[in-house]
Amino acid sequence: MHQYYDPLIKDTLFTEKLENGLTVAVLRKPGYKEATGRIATHYGSVDSRFIDPQTGEEVHVPDGIAHFLEHKLFEEEEGNVSDFFSELGAESNAYTTYTHTVYYFNTTENFDQCFELLLKFVQNPQFTDESVAKEQGIIDQEIRMYMDDPGWRSNANLLEALYVNHPVKIDIAGTVESIKQITKESLYLCHRTFYHPANMVVFVVGDVDPAQVVAMTRASFARHNYPEQTEIRRILPEEPGEVHERRRMEKLVVSQPIFRMGFKEQRVGLHGQDLLRQDLLTAMVLDAVCGRSSELYTSLYESGLIDHRFGFEYSPEESYGYSYFAGPTRDPAELEVRLLAGLQDAAEKGIAEADFERARKKAIGRTVSMMNDPDTVSYVFVDGFFKEEGLFDYIPVANSLTLEAANERLRTHFDPQRTAISIIYPK
Numbered sequence: 001m002h003q004y005y006d007p008l009i010k011d012t013l014f015t016e017k018l019e020n021g022l023t024v025a026v027l028r029k030p031g032y033k034e035a036t037g038r039i040a041t042h043y044g045s046v047d048s049r050f051i052d053p054q055t056g057e058e059v060h061v062p063d064g065i066a067h068f069l070e071h072k073l074f075e076e077e078e079g080n081v082s083d084f085f086s087e088l089g090a091e092s093n094a095y096t097t098y099t100h101t102v103y104y105f106n107t108t109e110n111f112d113q114c115f116e117l118l119l120k121f122v123q124n125p126q127f128t129d130e131s132v133a134k135e136q137g138i139i140d141q142e143i144r145m146y147m148d149d150p151g152w153r154s155n156a157n158l159l160e161a162l163y164v165n166h167p168v169k170i171d172i173a174g175t176v177e178s179i180k181q182i183t184k185e186s187l188y189l190c191h192r193t194f195y196h197p198a199n200m201v202v203f204v205v206g207d208v209d210p211a212q213v214v215a216m217t218r219a220s221f222a223r224h225n226y227p228e229q230t231e232i233r234r235i236l237p238e239e240p241g242e243v244h245e246r247r248r249m250e251k252l253v254v255s256q257p258i259f260r261m262g263f264k265e266q267r268v269g270l271h272g273q274d275l276l277r278q279d280l281l282t283a284m285v286l287d288a289v290c291g292r293s294s295e296l297y298t299s300l301y302e303s304g305l306i307d308h309r310f311g312f313e314y315s316p317e318e319s320y321g322y323s324y325f326a327g328p329t330r331d332p333a334e335l336e337v338r339l340l341a342g343l344q345d346a347a348e349k350g351i352a353e354a355d356f357e358r359a360r361k362k363a364i365g366r367t368v369s370m371m372n373d374p375d376t377v378s379y380v381f382v383d384g385f386f387k388e389e390g391l392f393d394y395i396p397v398a399n400s401l402t403l404e405a406a407n408e409r410l411r412t413h414f415d416p417q418r419t420a421i422s423i424i425y426p427k
Contacts, residue, residue, distance in 0.1 A: 001210065006392040009371050013391055014210035020226050021198025023385070024217045026210040027377065035206025036106045036374045037115045039122050040382045042232075043194035044099040045172040046319070049235035052193060054227070058235065061190060062181040063167070064139070064174015067096040069187055071135055073103070073122060081121045090114045098168050099317055100386050104378065111208060112216070119202075119220035125191045127184035136179050143173050150252045150424045157248035158262045158324060161420035164244045165237035168320050196229045197221055201385050205374040236319055241266055247421040258424040259332045261339060263414050265321030272388040273397060275316055278409075280398050282314040282323060284359040285410050289346045290325065293358065296342040305335045318387065323413065332423045340416055347411045356403045367394045 004013045014026045045067060049060045074081045074094070085092035090107035103122050105114050146152045156171060163169040173179075204213050243264055270278060290296055290312055300306045310327030329335045370376045381391050 001214065004390075004392055006395075008395060009368060009392070011371055016214050018197065018214075018218055018221065020221055021196075021229075022200055022202065022217070022221060024202045024214050025204070025381065025385075026208065026213050027203075027205045027381070027391070028208065028210060029205060029374070030207050032205075032207045032374070034106060034108050034374060035111050035204065035208055036104060036378055037111070037118050038102055038104040038203045038378050038382060039118055039200060040100055040102040040203070040385075041194050041200045042100050042386045043190070043199065044097050044101060045170065045174075046098045046167040046236070047194070047234055048167060050193065051233040051235070052189070053196075053229045053232060054192075059189065059193075061186050062174060063170050063178040064172070065182050065186060065190055066101055066194075067173050068135060068139060068179060068182050069125075069190055070094050070096045070101050070103075071139065072127060072131065072187060073125060073191075075131060076121065076124070076126055081117070084117055085114060088114050088117070092118075096172055097383075098172065100382065102379075102382055106375070111206065112212075115204070115213070115216060116220065119217060122195065123221070123224055125188065125195075127187050129184060132182065132184050132187065136182065139173060139179050140176055143171070143176055143179070146171075146173070148252065150254045150258055153250055153252060154258045154260045154326065154422050154424050157250060157424075158260045158420060158422035159322075161245040161248045161422060162243050162262050162264045162322055163320070164240055164242075166239045166320050167236070168317075169244075193232060197226055198229055199232060201382065203378055203381050203385075205378055239268075239320070241418070243418060243420045245420060247423070249423045249425060251425045251427045254328075254424055254426050256328050256330060256426065257332045258326070259329045259335050260324055260326040260422040261336060262322050262324040262420050262422070264418045264420070265316070265323075265413070266415075266418065268319060268321060270316075271318050273390075273393060275318065275387055276384070276389045276393055276397050277401065278321075279314060279316045280363060280394070281401050281405060281409050282316070282413060284356065284363055284398075284401065285351070285406050285413075286312050286314060286323065287359040287362060288351045288355040288406070289343065289410065291359070291362075294355070296339075296346070299342070300335070300338060303338075305329050305331060305338060332421075332425075336421060340419075343410075343414045344416070347407075347414065350407045351403065351410065353403055356406055360398055360401065363398050364395055367398070 001016045088110040090105045092105040094103040159169045312325045314323045
């Protein structure tokens, strides 16, 4: 078992890669009453086209099937798995992103039983034609419900405007039409392909014995006869550099317009520390230029164009990425003009060294704080694991970034020719 100690955070990460390719990682937290266990697969909504590792044939499954599979695994002949966790005194849930799916529990008691249950149910799919049809009805209602959600529509419209071909433009849950095409056979195929231990990771945070966690995981997976599997070849369409549309507008029941502006990433294909460096650098640029201590934020706030709900974020993945600014506003047109002008002015003048250093300290502070929050550190670990980013890489990478690199990033990423606008207007 490998041990990685971070002297600044004073935490130790234990990892071991099992014979079947599964990585098990434990962040031990002596004295913590609560523990969380997670198992994740590198399988998200964008993985609808791939080469079947067993047959070598190309497969194209319906959009939304990764999310559908997440829902279905909680159903067993004996009942719903969530109820079993509740009986053990634990909370359980799952989520599907564009790139991975995660199942987890949080508990202050019966950790071993909860952990065994987590490992067991994710490996034991049970699908019937009847249960698939029932779930299609449930997810159909879920999709229709989100179609009336202004915040959801704002984000969906932006991605559809930014991307021409990449499946990130398709909702994680799929469409009403696509989920009707899902069958028990396609679910079993996706589970066999993507829920192979070589494509998964187990992560535990708490006052637990790392060796025991590894032993329990090894024993659970040994009950299944997993064949050797080569790396899964995902098939993604070619995506041009330009945006699909400059703006998307829609009318819904809102009290005032909801504004969202996105910038499409041009430097894709990165992974590991290169991707982490771009992630942290962009986040620091955003904070320095548009954070609550910035002149731009103050100007927009005092003019009444934004309020405390205004925010921004950078979303980086290996095959895509984008930054966005979002919030309600009284005047979307003026906010667009002022934001673009503010970004252009900042690019011409350059970020002040004091502002950059403040953003760096803030990023490091968030990292230190994150390490004491089991849920947040688990989310970051899983997300970073599939990008080949190390949990203890964040602070060294943040400290390595330079003001020159930040100003170059500001000039190149926030290109007005690579931006799209999404606006939800009141009906």
